[in-house]
Amino acid sequence: MKNIYKITLFFFALSILGCKKDLLDKTPKDRLSPATFFQNESQCKQALIGIYNAIQPNATPSHFYQFDYMSDNGYCQDSWQGSREVGEWLTNTSSWAPSAKWTMDFTIISRANEFLQDISKATVSETVKTQMSAEAKFLRGYAYADLITYFGDVPLITKVLALSEAYVSRTAKSEVLTQIIADFNDAAAALPVSYSGTDVGRATKGAAMAYKAKALLYNQKWAEAAQAAKDVIDLGAYSLFSNYETLFDEAHENNVEVIFDIQYIPTTQSQPWPSSALSLSSWPTANVTADLINSYYMTNGLPITDANAGYNDQDPFKNRDPRLAASVVLPGSSFGSSTFIPAVDQVPCGARPRKYAALGIADVNNCSLNTILMRYADIYLMRAEALIESGSTDPEIYTLIDKVRARVNMPTVESVEGIGLTQAQLRNIVRHERRVEFYNEGTRYADMLRWQDKSLVHDVYGYDKALLSNPASPATWTFKQVKVETRTFDASKGWLWPIPQADIDINKNLLPNNPGY
């Protein structure tokens, strides 16, 4: 072969190694496009699951227990976790807790809006569309109800926005509430009462109705709230789980009392960091206030301050409402495999949470305990509160509260507090009952906000740990309360959180911010 041919052949061969025709026509290899996605039921369900995904805590201060730390029930001395400044009423526009909640709720809303738009064009049956749309609306209502509780007026977005429409301003809270109720009504109309097997955990008719009751109650729509709660009771789908302590166990997940929860499974879908097992059982930052411990009644139904209570302040845990020991790791009680000795533990308050703590779990970073967001006991107490606030003193109120007390063998209202009580007396009873029933379930701080009760914002006291040091003889312990944190209500800030600065920096239409920020 002549050299010139060899050379030509070589250059030709080298050239064909390259020269790809479609070199510049690249489409995503490992991701999907919404334009071609919603083709069948299984794909629609994947998009629906994408909304549920967003109800998990997105940041440390959005875990449920942090809302107890913000309230008079608890305290977390680590300021980085974000709840401390909230509890001290030192929240500012750059605080983590407001921006985490804002982002978390708007993620649910944005995904629900995208889903509702896309499923309308999907090639699936109307039955599937109706059911899944109802779930998306439930989740959107759930997020908006949370937003108005903390922020008041918020932007109301119910469709997918183009970037040019994205610079939204705030909508009056009442208008947002109307949308919330409409979403819950739509959801309740289309959702089934229950699911079985691997659908358990999806939003139900009862969940939509219960959250409607809650939204109405939180927004002082007393009569409607009472009716909505009654509708849940009339549904007949739920009852109280017999054992208060094991109600929160992994073994009893999805029990008869659970109306809606966040579902977790080990490894692939465990609680986001920091899981409750890490936060409540391992980190010495989960404090229970002396004020909470003191608020549990004696088994005779009397508060410890009552002269006839039989309370001994040096044997303070004897004959107390069983919910105290079930919810709190008290000094000298079992703490996983050991005995809890406050002096050698690092929590400043001398007591830790027990409920949800997953004590003794093998891997604190792999906690799969479901977080109950709504349970049937709340329906009783919400209806009772709604009735009381609407001016009723109906005997049903007593019955509702008694049902919650009866599970833990606490005496009835009639037998201890008596009958013919005034609205103010009943209000105190139901508020107290909420506190001890729902301790460490993340509801107390929201209750404080909606009750707007300044007396609940006060300094934090705990037990003097040094006096609780000898494990051999708890009988010699001295219980003395000491102040561990100063909390002062800031009237200028009042009861709302600030719109996060991170969003205001981008979108000035959100100004003015809430008062005090």
Next chain:
Amino acid sequence: MKRFLSIFLFLLPYMTLSAQQSKITGKVVSGTDPLPGVTVRIKHSSQGTVTDSKGQFTLTAAAGDTLVFNHISFLTREIVANGNGIMNVSLVSASQNVNEVVVVGYGTQKKANLTGAVGVVKMTDMESRPLTNPGQALQGTVAGVYALQSSGKPGDDGAVLDIRGVGTFGDNTPLVLIDGFPGNINDVNANDIQSISVLKDAASAAIYGNRAANGVILITTKKGVAGKLRVNYTVYYGSQNPTRLPHVLDAVDYTTLYNEASVNSGGTAKYADSVIAKYAAHNDLMYPDINYFKVYYGNANIQNQRLSISGGNDNVNYAFMLGRLNQDGILVGTSYKKTDFRSNIDAYFLKNKRLRFSGKLAGNLGVKNEPTDLWNAEWYATLAPIHPLRNAAGQWVSVNGERNYYGEIKEGSTALTKRYNFNGQVEAEYKIIDGLSAQVTYGYNVMNSKANAFHANVTLYNESGTTTNLVSNLNVTNETDVQTLLTSLLKYNKVLGKHEFNLLGGYSEEEFTYDWESAYRSGFVNNTQRVLNLGDPSTQTNNAGSYDLGLRSYFGRLNYVFDGKYLFEANIRRDGSSRFAKEHRWGTFPSFSAGWVISKENFMQNLTWIDLLKLRASWGRLGNQNINNYYNGSDILTSGQNYSLGGSLYSGVAITAMTNKDLTWETAQQLDFGVDMYLKKNFEITADYFDKRTKDLLLTQSIPLTMAQSAPYANAGEVQNKGIEAAITYRTTFASGFKLRATINASHMVNKIVRMDVAEQLTSPKAIKTGAAINSFYGYKMDGIYQISDFTWQNNSDQSIPYAQRDYTLKPDVVKVSNYTAQPGDIKYKDLNGDKVVDMNNDRTIIGNQFPKLTYGFNINMEYKGFDLSMFLQGVQGIQGYTYYEIATPFSGFANMGDWWLKRWTPDHPSNTLPRLTLDGARNNIHSSFYMENASYLRMKNIELGYSISPKILSRAGISSLRIYGNVQNAFTITKFKGFDPEQTVDQTRAQAFPQVRIMTMGASVNF
């Protein structure tokens, strides 16, 4: 076929035999001084010798042979032997070298004919520096190049390179071409480099268009030259230690200050006096006084070896290089071992070498070991001294019931990453007719990285008496990055009288694919067998991802020189990128440059002190598409948005990122004026002015949080980098034989966002704001400290009330801070809009710049009688650093505090610079100038003393040269910076960091 076989026998030293050999003796001088150490070689032969201390040599050669005289500091000379047996030669110092050839895009160019701004690094200065990464060679050596070594971590100590400032919000890394192939600067051994050219202005870089907007670095590796087989072996051993670690509090000071902060926050003292006494006693492991920096950081060894073999004959040249680096890290659990090889072979065929084949193969294996929780290890190195490390029983003690990273690393929580890189290129060039040649290059680079990140099973003892069991787990990740390149060039050179033409036309395409897979299991049988199958199968998860990218370009260049005086060059380039949607895919980028060699004009001939004076001007545009979003043509649903129902996992998808389908090329336009001068044979001066404007900036545009999607890229505005840069070199050889070379270079630059087409991003501590530099620090301006006199309190400010019991109210005329109830001792901020309230929306401003105003370097080399001494000083001025959290912020997490906090505000010592201590974040976490620091520094980057043993002694041992040396890198630093090291990562805002290292080495280099 036989002929092809013979090509592959290149390993055998090729000998040329000549008839009629005769002895030649001679003397080599420079002026009147004899020159020892000059290599004298017969061209195209392996025969050669070296001049002795009197500059004399003896060699056997035939009449008509060409003798090549070679010395590093002098111009190489070739002289034909005349057969009379005597040859006295005078060499000219290389400093007068106006004919120096510089590597430019797709070729070389006489330095005198350059019209663009090209900086050249002389690798001969670098040979014995313990460079673990070639980027370090660019530090302070080329004006206008800001090379910042962000860390001293083995395997990740590459420099961050900015050429003429940061002009983009995306990747600002310059394009690095290693022998023409785009690659990672870390994949070439610093010792294998022949030359580095930095193409700074648009006109020089234009030929590399689509990826050249940030400048281009051309690395040419060593090639074989015809002659005898040359063997070089270098070795060094050394020790590394941290350049600086902040001064922190001891246990007694820490606990005392903590108590003060606790009381200031409304709590009680946490540590009783008896407890503080236990810390002071230093006899209880549970009440320790540990400087955690000393636990996590220590001295570490480094050793490096390199062997190179090169040679060739008329038709085949070859070079083989083999290197091995073995570096331990100063952080516990870190080490890096790298083995690399490179081979360059050029073979010529046909008459007049009309056909050339070149093959280049290079590869390296880097084995990096580091803590699996690297960030956390660096973070825990800042721990407060009171956290026990181990208890009396030898158990590792958890910090706050959490972790003990030091203990975990010791038990085996390390990540081992093996990175394999292989690069192969074939190239053919054929001279079609005289002056016209065609060239095709095809190459590919494949990088595979296998990471094995293990968390050991460790039982930690908690201070509460309980134990925490950390379950072992393993994460295995494989990444494969494949890059292919095809370039075709047609080159034409023609000289017509005084006219000199160079034409280049070309086509290139590049394709990138990236894939990764990962797998996970927990619950391993033991801590030593880190293989997936030994984990609990019920815990396994896996994941994967994949990206690709295609680039296609057409380009052309015209270069015209008239009479060696008037220089002109034009480039045009058309580029397409698959990153953009179809309609926005293509961009066209032209550039022009011109030069005028004034010194060649007749009217300059009388000015004999001017050897060269050249003026240059250039203007050009370059495109940039280098953003980390690969696909802007379609909306994307992200998978992995999962949820479980009834105990089963369901896959979920969601739109998590917004896409901008109108996105197109970012354009960097640059104007450059420069002057080059050689004066009085000793001075070489280069100076440039440049104005670089990056338009249609690719920037992630912030979108409202209510959209709940990550931000899309937008063509967002314009950034300007304007500056001047200059370098002066002075070289001389004194009559005594003392040689001196000194270079000083400096560049001053102003970076400014000229215009924003999308909303400014006024976030703290870094913001994107029109009129300010990119990512300037942004926050409140500190305006002293609130003093007691700024407040009133109970009882008409009754002085007799103890300080702690006063109920302070701010006086009405004192500026207050919204969001924040000020107390005496808190930081006071400047009220910029004068409304007496400091708030986030009206009173934040630019408080610092993270790019230096001035960067400079000073290099001095001296040689005398076999000894050589070199020093390299490097500095930056007008730069700020932000140090936040950890040691900078009081009681941040579990961290210690800098000892400067001992001078904090107290009622008795009312400081006006350091606030009082508190525990809550509300006051400490406000971004302000309080956390700004002056990060200017002057650093003795390198100092080296060497000795070359006389060739006369060596020649008896068959050694042609031997040099031994000692070297200190990062010897000392002058700075006011309080954090770890002023030379820290751009965008770093936390105090946590991997310290820089000081390296002390001893080494030797020997040539056979």
